[in-house]
Structure formats: C-alpha cells, structure tokens
Amino acid sequence: MIRLETHCHTKYSKDSLLLHSLLYMKCRLCHIDAIAICEHNNIQGALKFKEYCSKRNNKVFVIVGEEIMTKSGEIIGLYLNEEISAGLSCDETIDRIIEQGGVVYVPHPYDEKRAKTVLNEDCISSNSYRVDCIECYNGRNVEDSYSVKQTSIADKYGLVKVIGSDAHTLMEIGRNYMEVDFIPKDRSEFKSVTQSCTFHTKPCIKLAHKVTKCAKLIKMIVKGNFNEIYRVINRKIKK
Template structure:
C-alpha cells in the first residue's frame, strides 16, 4: 500500500475541555481541515465531552479518547463510549478502557521532565498482563529528543505498535506529530493499522508551548472568580 492510500492521523490533541487548553472545538476542526488532518483523536485530560463535541461537527473521522490520570501516571483510552474517572489504579483504568471495547495507549512513557508519565515498573506490569495496545513513540511536547527515541526502542523490544502525537494544546501545535494509517472503521481495524503505521511530521514543539498551558489554567481560574 502506498502512502497515498493512508490517512493522516493526529492522535493526541486537547480542546478547551482540558483545564490547560483554550482551543475551541469549532476552530480546532477548521485548523485540522487546513492542515490536512483526516483522523483526529481528542484526548482531553479526564474529560470526553470535548471529543463528542468535535465529533458532532467534524467532517472527518474523530476518535473519542481521554487522557486519564491514574494513580501511577497517565494512560490514553481510544474509542471510548463513557467517561473514565481519574484516580483509579493503572490496571483498573486499562481494564475499564478495554471493557468499553477501547484501545489502551501509553503517552510520553519516558519523558524525563514530565511527572505525569506512567512509571516504568507500572508499564512493565501492564504489558505482562496484556493491558497495553499502543505506545506513543513520539510526542511533540517531549523536550528531550532522546526520550522519544527511548520510547520507540522500548516499544520495538516489546513488539508493541507505536504512534506519534502532537499533544497539541494550541493551534500551531496541531499536526506536529502525526501518524499515517491504513483506513479503518473500528477499534480492531485501527489497532491492525497501527501495527504498520508510519510516523510522520515528527517535529518537537518549542518549550514555550508549556507556558501556553500554564496561561490557560490561570485564565480559567480567573474567569471562575
């Protein structure tokens, strides 16, 4: 299959439903169209309302996802039907994702500057229990390139499919980390496609993007006062 037959997927993206993001769903859809994004996974922090909102207006495929804060670090669930609360164990979170027919992805697993990453010993434990479907081998917000490389090497050693994600919290970040996938119509086909995925547009975002997330948190707190 040539790359012309593949779809360009943005698999880690936030909206204003995340507390550290100000991107409006309607504007995000337009940005994706402008940038040639054909599949978009909305992975808000501990929320899925934004994903359903985007899905209701987007003319392209939208995967309902959630970046969930477990007690031992973050996991992403794709193809979710229901919200999953934060604060569960990593195992319980992964099992809940799977109970919904979803896909378990581990974001930024070796980002040495991100305290929210899943602890390595927990990742090992989940893999042993067959609770990890995908590893995010490239995250545009990972500051050190070698941390992404470590994730890619680790995933290869475990035989786990990899994807890229921009982890976009601002419009310019959208599409900086995308994945080329074979067309799919459900979670099972998505996972099969991920096994032959091509990581593309793998560009690190400049570190000031993290300041934008901090500003978003402040702006929302001020608005609530």
Template structure:
C-alpha cells in the same frame, strides 16, 4: 478505503490547560492535511463528543478519547464513549477495554514512576510526542520495540499551531502506524502558553479575579 492520516493526541478547551474549541480543532486539522484526530482531554471525553457532532460537516474523523491522570501517571483511552470513572491505573485500563477501547501509555518518560509496569499492560505506547524531547521519544520507541508493542504518534497539541505537528498513516483495524508522514516538535513557547492557560483557568484564580472586579466596581466614583 481512504488512507487515514491521524494526529492521535489533542486537547480542547475541556482540558484545564487548553483554550482550543473542538470545531476549530477539526478545521485546523483539515488545513494541516489530516483526515482524523483523537481528542484526548484531561479526565473527560466531553471535548471529543462535542467534536464528533461536527465531523461530517467539516470532513475530519474524530476518535473519542480521554487522557486519565492516575497515581502512576497518564493513560489514554481511545474509542471510549463513556467517562472513565476510576483513577487507579489498572482499573482505568480495564474500564477502557470494557468499552471496547484501546489503552495507550502517552509520553512514557514524562511523569510515569512505574513505566515498565504500565507499558506491559497497555495496548499501545506513544513513541513520538511532539512535546517530549527527542531523547524521551527515542527511549519510548526502544521500550515499545523491546515489548513488541505497536507505537502511537501524537502532537499533544494544546494550541492550534501545534495541530498536525504529527501525522501518521494508521491501519484502522489495528491502530498500528503504517507510515509516519510528519513527526515534529512543539516550540517551548507553546508549552509555556498551556501552562499559563492552566493557571488562568484555575478556580482560585478566577475567584480572585472576580473579587477584584467586585471591589473595583464598588469603589468606582
């Protein structure tokens, strides 16, 4: 079997803070030397399902997934083919497993109030996130080691330039990382861009913009 070099945490335009199109994500991934990606949009699998239709054409394997926001922080579900309905962290993990999927605790030391409880419950822990600090990633690695949980690596890309910031050789049977090829960090500018995108995609902003255009149109001489 061909070696699988994956970036397991990418967001498309189906997330509220990204503008990346699934097809172009796959092309950029191939250019970066990846053989596979996991598209894990916020609260939906739509981006990954759209990308799967193009994987044979482009030649990049797509793992369907989603990053679900719960009251205790985000949980990623990989290998899921139906939307996750619950928003309770324990029920989210149950739903993922009921679909035969794999549950992941992403960026444990960013916005997770009960890290240890979640870390014990999931299948994998993201030990390197290109948008986290080196210190946060080091703590995540120590956490995974303490609990003897397999680690996952992801760029958490929201912009095309971030795709491939992470590349890990994975075991397709267990999803354990066999070798880390690349573990980079995203520039602060990329994080700011996704925050701006989130603001611009908000319904309230779009309504305000539409109102402004309607006002201008009515008042043009």
C-alpha cells in the same frame, strides 16, 4: 493516504483554550482526516467535537478518547463510550477501557519535564500484554533524548509504536501525525493500521508549553481558584 493525528486537547482540558471551530479549520487546512481527542479526565470535548464535525458532513473523523490520570500516571483510552474516573489504579483503568472495547494507549512513557504524569514503568511491564500501543514520540518532547528513551521502552516490552501530537494549541495541530491506509473506526481497525503506518514528526514548539501554562492560569482565575494559584506560585518560589 489518510492522516491520523492522536492525543489532542481542546478547551475542555484544564490547560487548553483551543476552540472547536479553530481546530476544525486547522484540521482541514493540514489535511488531517482523523483525529483522537483526549481531554484530561473527560470525554466531553471529544463528544462535542464529534458532534461539531457531524454537522459538517464528517469531513474530519473524530475518535473519542480520554487521557486518564491513574494512581500511577496517565493512560489514554480510545473509542470510549463512557467517561472513566481519574484516581483509579492502573489495572482498574485498563480494565474499564477494555470493557468498553477501547484501545489501551500509553502516552509519553518517558519525559523528565512531566515526570508526575508519566505512567510508572512497572505498570507498563505488568500490563504489557494488554497495552495496544505506546508513544515512541510525543509532539511536546522538549528533548530528542526523551524520544530515544520512549522508543527503548516500547522495544523493551515489544509494544506497537505510535506517535502522539499532544497538541493543546492551534499552532501544534497538523505537525505530528501518522499516515495510514484507511480511517480506523474501531479498536480492531486502529490496531491494524498502526501496524504499518508512516510517522511524520516535527520538533516541539517550546512556546506552546508557555501558552499552556497561561491557559491553565486563566482558567484558574476565571474559576476563582486563588488558593491553587497561590500554591503554584509558592512552589515556584521554593524551587
């Protein structure tokens, strides 16, 4: 069986420091055959990792994806050829994914700890006929109840269920994946294999959330975004 891991981040996301060399090594060690790289609001990480793997005989198949922040929360597009801008409406973002022949994928449809990034359920409802799949489990769920709620949303709208790794760190790679019959190389094949895949999940590594926060802070310091650092600290103090 083929191991497919979706919704992964690398150093090209604002909250990850994961190097492509380490990601490749971990994929090989964990027998991950295909991986969807979905950086926040860019496809550069996916394209770079795809290039990296091509130089190593494509032993890891890379799906080019993007986790896009819309006006109503995050949507993932898979099998993209062009980057999709953040800040568009939910409908327009889905339009642009479909125009590229991509997979419309809803990540973490319920998460109390990341409520600002969760896609508004009204958007899921009104676009359910255009959504190809939705996460019923996310590797960063800190509570089991979130998965229960995510599954209920998927069932409510009759959507195909997938699990998302949402890995931002090396320690998270290879823990949450789907076993499928073959490597899906386009939207049609992805839809086919996810109809009858087997889920393999493990509990969230809560330390990974702390590592992510540190990565984000380090990147802000390196870029000299001290005003943003001040705003973050100020919000924490007011809480």
